[in-house]
Amino acid sequence: MTNNTEVNRHRPDVSTFKSEAASGKRPEGFSWKSRGRSFGYAFNGLLHAFKTQHNMWLHSLAAIIAVCLGGILHISKTQWAVILLCIAVVFSLEIVNTAIESLADFVHPQLHPKMGLVKDLAAGAVLIAAVISFIIGCLIFWPPLWALVKG
Numbered sequence: 001m002t003n004n005t006e007v008n009r010h011r012p013d014v015s016t017f018k019s020e021a022a023s024g025k026r027p028e029g030f031s032w033k034s035r036g037r038s039f040g041y042a043f044n045g046l047l048h049a050f051k052t053q054h055n056m057w058l059h060s061l062a063a064i065i066a067v068c069l070g071g072i073l074h075i076s077k078t079q080w081a082v083i084l085l086c087i088a089v090v091f092s093l094e095i096v097n098t099a100i101e102s103l104a105d106f107v108h109p110q111l112h113p114k115m116g117l118v119k120d121l122a123a124g125a126v127l128i129a130a131v132i133s134f135i136i137g138c139l140i141f142w143p144p145l146w147a148l149v150k151g
């Protein structure tokens, strides 16, 4: 369940957005300023997910372990690419899951079987990515780790 106080604390200041909308400035053409602002909003979402989602901490721990093992075991460039892709997919899906949870809580704060199913489905997507990533990690790290242990 998403904490509303946390949501409000990290929500971007939308006054600029509102004033632009009111003055009919939006949609605007390309500008580095608006791209920078857009990047700021995305970064804000990331920060919110890291601060409020305990699963993000677990994913971070797993990612740090994987990166350390990759460095220690000198895995190949292709293996690095696969590991980094796994990390990106798990983090991205967790953030999408958080977005769906927030939306569900906002649209329908009361308990409803459909809302429960929506959240279960989003959580299922994260679970698949995390389990498959774990298996990929084992496939990549186990052989060199075993060789290191055996001496």
Ligand SMILES: Nc1ncnc2c1ncn2[C@@H]1O[C@H](COP(=O)(O)OP(=O)(O)OP(=O)(O)O)[C@@H](O)[C@H]1O
Pocket (backbone or CB within 6 Å): 001, 002, 053, 054, 055, 101, 108, 109, 110, 111, 112, 113, 114, 115, 116, 117, 119, 120, 123
């Ligand atoms: N509004 C709701 N109606 C019905 N069932 C719900 C509702 N909200 C949550 N649930 C059920 O409770 C489960 C957990 O929901 P919650 O929002 O706490 O997600 P979580 O992933 O466990 O929490 P967190 O985001 O803190 O890790 C859902 O997967 C769903 O089965």
